Amino acid sequence: MSMLHASHVNDAPSAGTTAPPTASLMRWVIVATLPGIIAMTYCFGLGVLSNIVLAAAFGVLLESGVLYLRKHPIVPALNDSSALLTGVLLGASLPPASPWWLIGVGMIAAVVIAKQLYGGLGHNPFNPAMVGYALLLVSFPTYMTLWAPPQPLISDTLWPQIMGALPIADIDTLSGATPLDAFKQKAQGLSAYQFWASGTLADGTLEAWRFISLAWLAGGVLLLFKRIISWHIPAALLGSLLIMATLFYMADADEFASPVFHLLTGATLFGAFFIATDPVSAATSRRGKLLYGVGIGVLIIVIRNLGGYPDAVAFAVLLMNLCVPLIDLYTVPRPVGHSKGTAGAPR
Amino acid sequence: MTLSFDFPGGIYPPERKVRSSQASLQRAPLPERVSLPLRQHSGRPAVACVSPGDSVQVGSLIAKRNGLISAHVHASISGTVTHISGNDIQIESDRQDTWHTLAPLNWRDTDAGTLLARLDESGVVGLGGAGFPTPVKARVIARHAIDTLIVNAAECEPYITADDITLQRYPDDVLEGAQLIASLCGAEQIIIGIEDNKPEAIAALTQAVGRSQPVSVTLTVIPTRYPSGSEKLLIKTLLNRTVPSQGLPADVGALCHNPGTLLAALNAVRAGQPLVERIVTLTGDAIARPGNYWVRLGTSIETLLTHAGLDTDRLSSVIQGGPMMGETLDTLKRPVVKTTNCLIAATHAELPSGPQEAPCIRCGACESVCPVQLLPQQLHWYARAQEDDKLERYHLFDCIECGACSYVCPSHIPLVEDYREAKSRLRYQQIETAKAEHAKHRFEFRQARLAREEAEKQARRHARLAQTKPSISNNRADAAAHPAPSTMPSANPQADLRSLRIAQSAAKAAVRKAEKVLAREAQQAPHESHEDLETQLATARENLKVADLQLAQARENAQISTEDSP
Ligand code: SF4
Ligand code: SF4
Numbered sequence: 001m002s003m004l005h006a007s008h009v010n011d012a013p014s015a016g017t018t019a020p021p022t023a024s025l026m027r028w029v030i031v032a033t034l035p036g037i038i039a040m041t042y043c044f045g046l047g048v049l050s051n052i053v054l055a056a057a058f059g060v061l062l063e064s065g066v067l068y069l070r071k072h073p074i075v076p077a078l079n080d081s082s083a084l085l086t087g088v089l090l091g092a093s094l095p096p097a098s099p100w101w102l103i104g105v106g107m108i109a110a111v112v113i114a115k116q117l118y119g120g121l122g123h124n125p126f127n128p129a130m131v132g133y134a135l136l137l138v139s140f141p142t143y144m145t146l147w148a149p150p151q152p153l154i155s156d157t158l159w160p161q162i163m164g165a166l167p168i169a170d171i172d173t174l175s176g177a178t179p180l181d182a183f184k185q186k187a188q189g190l191s192a193y194q195f196w197a198s199g200t201l202a203d204g205t206l207e208a209w210r211f212i213s214l215a216w217l218a219g220g221v222l223l224l225f226k227r228i229i230s231w232h233i234p235a236a237l238l239g240s241l242l243i244m245a246t247l248f249y250m251a252d253a254d255e256f257a258s259p260v261f262h263l264l265t266g267a268t269l270f271g272a273f274f275i276a277t278d279p280v281s282a283a284t285s286r287r288g289k290l291l292y293g294v295g296i297g298v299l300i301i302v303i304r305n306l307g308g309y310p311d312a313v314a315f316a317v318l319l320m321n322l323c324v325p326l327i328d329l330y331t332v333p334r335p336v337g338h339s340k341g342t343a344g345a346p347r
Numbered sequence: 348m349t350l351s352f353d354f355p356g357g358i359y360p361p362e363r364k365v366r367s368s369q370a371s372l373q374r375a376p377l378p379e380r381v382s383l384p385l386r387q388h389s390g391r392p393a394v395a396c397v398s399p400g401d402s403v404q405v406g407s408l409i410a411k412r413n414g415l416i417s418a419h420v421h422a423s424i425s426g427t428v429t430h431i432s433g434n435d436i437q438i439e440s441d442r443q444d445t446w447h448t449l450a451p452l453n454w455r456d457t458d459a460g461t462l463l464a465r466l467d468e469s470g471v472v473g474l475g476g477a478g479f480p481t482p483v484k485a486r487v488i489a490r491h492a493i494d495t496l497i498v499n500a501a502e503c504e505p506y507i508t509a510d511d512i513t514l515q516r517y518p519d520d521v522l523e524g525a526q527l528i529a530s531l532c533g534a535e536q537i538i539i540g541i542e543d544n545k546p547e548a549i550a551a552l553t554q555a556v557g558r559s560q561p562v563s564v565t566l567t568v569i570p571t572r573y574p575s576g577s578e579k580l581l582i583k584t585l586l587n588r589t590v591p592s593q594g595l596p597a598d599v600g601a602l603c604h605n606p607g608t609l610l611a612a613l614n615a616v617r618a619g620q621p622l623v624e625r626i627v628t629l630t631g632d633a634i635a636r637p638g639n640y641w642v643r644l645g646t647s648i649e650t651l652l653t654h655a656g657l658d659t660d661r662l663s664s665v666i667q668g669g670p671m672m673g674e675t676l677d678t679l680k681r682p683v684v685k686t687t688n689c690l691i692a693a694t695h696a697e698l699p700s701g702p703q704e705a706p707c708i709r710c711g712a713c714e715s716v717c718p719v720q721l722l723p724q725q726l727h728w729y730a731r732a733q734e735d736d737k738l739e740r741y742h743l744f745d746c747i748e749c750g751a752c753s754y755v756c757p758s759h760i761p762l763v764e765d766y767r768e769a770k771s772r773l774r775y776q777q778i779e780t781a782k783a784e785h786a787k788h789r790f791e792f793r794q795a796r797l798a799r800e801e802a803e804k805q806a807r808r809h810a811r812l813a814q815t816k817p818s819i820s821n822n823r824a825d826a827a828a829h830p831a832p833s834t835m836p837s838a839n840p841q842a843d844l845r846s847l848r849i850a851q852s853a854a855k856a857a858v859r860k861a862e863k864v865l866a867r868e869a870q871q872a873p874h875e876s877h878e879d880l881e882t883q884l885a886t887a888r889e890n891l892k893v894a895d896l897q898l899a900q901a902r903e904n905a906q907i908s909t910e911d912s913p
Contacts, residue, residue, distance in 0.1 A: 002763055003666060005753070006755050008698075011363070020757060021759065022710075025710070123706070284724055332725075332741060332742075333721075335742045336580075338591075338592045338742070
């Protein structure tokens with residue numbers, strides 16, 4: 001029986017090159033979200049932070065509550081910080097200064113339904129944060145598609161917005177659209193050049209999104225560097241996304257946005273490093289992870305370009321979550337000593 | 348030095364070998380008493396052949412091999428047998444240390460049969476881990492074409508330095524033992540595979556390699572990476588050959604032995620010394636004088652560790668074997684046996700117990716280190732859910748239980764424990780379903796034994812009659828009164844003789860086949876019991892005896908009839 005464990009030894013030649021234990025693993029992911037969160041807060045104000053703090057608090061409360069009802073020990077489960085992480089990820093996906101009840105509904109869907117009802121950490125087939133996001137997007141599209149343009153740290157309406165006291169019409173006047181949304185909604189026949197020249201988007205919107213995307217990328221690199229995620233899913237996802245976007249762009253450069261636009265706006269990089277890499281709901285073998293990533297990349301572009309929703313990371317991830325059992329079944333590696341004929345594929 | 352090839356996965360655990368490899372090889376004091384288990388090898392326990400009160404010398408046979416996969420046990424001190432139980436034999440020392448050795452042999456001009464018999468008589472088994480009887484291994488390969496003998500000196504587990512020290516101290520003898528085994532299995536080359544963290548042993552071997560003959564010896568230094576010493580991985584590394592799943596090294600023309608075994612084999616032949624002692628690594632932070640010791644088998648582990656300066660206050664656990672694949676001992680009252688290569692008296696600080704197990708998050712860390720390219724996370728899932736068909740689909744039985752996956756798992760899941768449990772559950776099921784089959788085999792054995800006894804009786808009577816009244820008519824009447832299957836002299840004795848000869852060779856082939864199947868199975872799963880196959884082999888042997896007797900008798904009859912009617 002193995003009595004040695006990587007996390008206990010500091011005299012190994014490999015000390016520090018293996019992944020940290022599960023509890024600190026989740027905490028590292030939270031640390032890696034900081035650049036993205038800071039960049040978002042800088043661009044879109046404190047509404048971003050209020051989202052995240054509220055969602056994280058809901059996450060911890062809901063998780064404790066369900067564990068209590070399920071009569072499971074609470075402290076060890078909270079110790080793995082996975083509910084906290086779900087909160088951070090959902091909070092970062094919502095439009096800034098979302099009302100508290102919206103966040104609460106989203107977190108119930110994420111923690112209670114998508115995770116605990118399936119048996120808790122390690123047993124959830126779907127990415128909890130994305131389940132919450134998708135549910136909100138379908139149920140409350142108005143709240144979910146209104147995204148204020150870049151604004152100062154503290155806006156006058158921050159508090160009423162969070163409290164849900166601001167009438168929806170007022171929010172409408174305050175908010176614009178995300179670049180993805182705007183491009184999607186552009187009038188038929190308007191060329192891409194005309195669209196960009198028309199000034200539909202408030203000044204600095206595009207730049208803000210690019211800045212934020214690069215901040216997520218920085219966090220992603222940290223995760224790769226700390227060996228918390230492997231390169232397979234982000235590389236496959238981004239690669240296939242770029243290829244698909246290029247194909248569409250080559251087919252019709254006016255109708256479809258450029259690959260760089262797809263890469264640097266919306267939730268592409270956030271999704272590639274923080275959402276799709278959730279190990280629990282992703283495919284598990286290395287070959288499976290590549291397939292899984294490719295699937296998400298392709299779906300993102302297909303939904304963005306042809307579907308009805310402006311951003312597609314959540315749906316693409318959830319759809320691929322659905323395919324994971326199948327992918328896992330057909331990507332069993334061939335163990336050493338088995339000939340090609342008796343591959344790992346199911347019999 | 349030849350090229351070495353890569354295997355997937357692997358880990359770099361701390362080596363912790365320095366403490367025991369720095370000290371020079373010593374002899375542990377002679378124990379006052381020993382307790383020698385009847386089963387120190389894979390397969391069936393030996394059967395005691397002494398009684399309490401018997402006086403024995405070092406090397407006296409005290410328990411005999413039982414069945415094909417089994418080994419003799421010899422007294423490891425001189426003195427008096429005090430107690431025999433179903434499991435072990437205890438001997439009280441007379442402090443004389445008088446030896447009973449066999450005649451020394453020069454293997455270069457002794458025939459293979461004698462050498463194999465010697466290894467068998469000396470109770471030599473693999474000293475590396477499973478304790479597989481060495482003569483059986485040498486004979487299994489007689490049916491495969493073996494071209495390479497591999498000396499497995501990788502010793503990749505942390506802490507253990509027994510092979511390292513053996514090679515430093517006895518490089519020429521180990522190579523001589525390798526030449527002996529190579530000659531027995533017809534290998535055309537010997538390759539020593541050794542990890543690059545043993546510079547002294549490598550230096551000693553570099554010198555010795557040139558002196559070793561007749562078969563050419565190559566020294567291949569491989570990078571240190573756990574579990575490079577696993578037989579199949581070592582064969583891949585050294586020869587770039589892949590042993591098929593469920594296969595044996597012999598299937599790809601290779602045979603692996605560890606240095607200690609080769610030394611024991613040489614001693615059995617050259618010095619006529621049965622296996623009564625071995626080199627054991629004593630280490631761990633809870634002992635003051637770590638090092639490698641020559642230890643008589645049956646010495647109590649407690650006595651041994653105390654001799655090495657055990658500090659019971661700091662001791663947290665004692666591990667037999669290495670920290671990756673060894674076992675934690677629940678009592679120190681156990682004896683050193685043929686397969687004890689290392690004892691680690693660990694403090695809490697050096698081998699802390701893991702934190703509570705967390706759920707599997709499917710991170711894939713385990714997968715990336717698995718040297719067999721399994722999906723440990725899926726195996727874990729299905730083992731816990733007891734989904735047995737899935738376990739086989741994910742190749743549970745290809746797992747070599749190396750523990751690399753448990754070592755890296757961030758959730759501290761004792762994965763190997765899961766696999767062992769699942770494996771034994773599945774094996775138990777197989778045994779249950781095969782029970783009817785086993786009963787049938789036992790019945791067949793009984794029938795065969797009765798037939799053999801009958802044939803023997805017949806032969807004895809025949810001999811008696813032939814002596815007193817060598818007349819053909821009486822002989823006929825007697826045979827008619829006691830019909831034994833196909834011993835009745837028929838109208839055509841020549842045709843009868845021929846069919847008996849055919850029956851006898853068929854019986855011989857059946858024995859060989861049963862031996863082959865058993866040896867193979869036993870080598871694949873050395874820790875399992877193979878009772879059913881032993882029964883089948885015994886049946887085949889009984890049948891062969893019957894066929895032999897009948898043939899002999901028919902030959903005599905034929906002679907008599909030719910004499911009678913010229
Ligand atoms: S290393 Fe542990 S937690 Fe990660 S996938 Fe393997 S079993 Fe699960
Ligand atoms: S114990 Fe089995 S599953 Fe784990 S790494 Fe070793 S061979 Fe692979």
